[in-house]
Amino acid sequence: MKAAIINSFGNSEVLSVENDIPKPEIKKNQVLVKVIAASINPLDYKIRKGELKQVLGNKFPMILGNDVAGIVEKCGEDVHDFKVGDHVYGMIDTNEKPSYFGFAKPGAYAEYVATRADTLSLKPQNLSFEEAASVPLCALTAYQSLVKKVKIKKDDRILINGSSGGVGVFAVQIAKSIGAEVTAVASKQNKQLMLDLGVDHFFNYKQKSIYDIEEKFDVIYDIASNLTYSKSKPLLNKKGVFISNTPSPIAALIPCLRKRKKVKNKTFAWVSPHGKDLSVISKMISTNQIRPLIDTIYFLDQIRNAHEHIEKGGVSGKLVVKI
Structure with missing residues (x-):
């Protein structure tokens, strides 16, 4: 072949x-x-x-x-x-x-x-x-991170850093389908794309630092993996969660650390092949909630x-x- x-x-x-x-x-x-x-x-x-x-x-x-x-x-x-x-x-x-x-x-x-x-x-x-x-991989990453790990809900305020990439466009749409208030972080050239996907607020990271945002968020999803929890903490509500898809080196090598269900203020999600999760995503696609x-x-x-x-x-x- x-x-x-x-x-x-x-x-x-x-x-x-x-x-x-x-x-x-x-x-x-x-x-x-x-x-x-x-x-x-x-x-x-x-x-x-x-x-x-x-x-x-x-x-x-x-x-x-x-x-x-x-x-x-x-x-x-x-x-x-x-x-x-x-x-x-x-x-x-x-x-x-x-x-x-x-x-x-x-x-x-x-x-x-x-x-x-x-x-x-x-x-x-x-x-x-x-x-x-x-x-599959990108939609599963976003779904398993936001829905299964963080369990976002209606009216949650979510900042998505890296919103115009493969994972980002699904994260934006999944969050909006649940009823969250989404702030998308991307470059100026992707502003219209983000607005077309339904984001509530757009932030051009090239114009000023994300750390200068004055709002508070329930979830910061760092898809771009260029933020730090310590600097992002002032942007989180008291019970806010900072999540990325990049584990610490130790967690990357020890599976039990990746499978912990308890969510702390700083956490990460590891994408896994999962036909049943993908079937849920398929329903969202079929009903035009995400594309x-x-x-x-x-x-x-x-x-x-x-x-x-x-x-x-x-x-x-x-x-x-x-x-």
């Missing part, structure tokens, strides 16, 4: 597209998906550069990518929720069982991928395959360009790869 692979860690030049990669075999709890589209996440280039080799290993050739949308080609004997021909999407994990460290094993930049059935959901009918591929936003669509042969684009920054929404 055709796939984009790496045979060593490094810059975008280590990516190559090959035509003779073995088609994956499925286990009892897995589904073989014919991939129509995948998407690019910052996680992908971090893996490519070797930043996660301690937990993902360095077995080459390695196929990157965790977001897919495609058609079910084959189901394992223990799979009962899907059938051949179903249109599905998900944040895949090619591990037969979830890893101890909680890292999903990639493999989306390919014509076929084998993933556990519990990572998938039926694709919303009102989305194209390209749109669907842009959803994906695509910046650029690439072909698989342009995978290096896609990686260079996301590393450069300034992406509004998601980068998608047509397989």
Whole structure:
């Protein structure tokens, strides 16, 4: 099969597209998906550069990518929720069982991928395959952070730092669908986008420091990971929560610390493949509460360009790869 692979860690030049990669075999709890589209996440280039080799290993050739949308080609004997021909999407994990460290094993930049059935959901009918591929990892990150971890509620005042990126556009829409009052932090060029998504207030971080905001918030969601809790604390209400998706180095290596349910004033959320959570997101998409936003669509042969684009920054929404 055709796939984009790496045979060593490094810059975008280590990516190559090959035509003779073995088609994956499925286990009892897995589904073989014919991939129509995948998407690019910052996680992908971090893996490519070797930043996660301690937990993902360095077995080459390695196929990157965790977001897919495609058609079910084959189901394992223990799979009962899907059938051949179903249109599905998900944040895949090619591990037969979830890893101890909680890292999903990639493999989306390919014509076929084998993933556990519990990572998938039926694709919303009102989305194209390209749109669907842009959803899973980022939407799950926002949903698991705001809804499952922090448990935001109606009228909460939320500041979202990094609101125009892949996770940010979903975080804004999920928060608004719940009835929160949202302050979006982004550059001036994304102001209209944020207003179109329904934010209540817009803050241009290039104009003045976020720390100079005079309002108080129930939640500060630091998607951009460039704020500090100590400096942000004056912006929080007494029971306000500062949350990011970047754990401390210790928590990154010790799963039990990531799974703690108690939420303190400073916390983080770790995204996990989760078909049931994605099904909830699918309902929100089907009822037009949230919608994906695509910046650029690439072909698989342009995978290096896609990686260079996301590393450069300034992406509004998601980068998608047509397989």
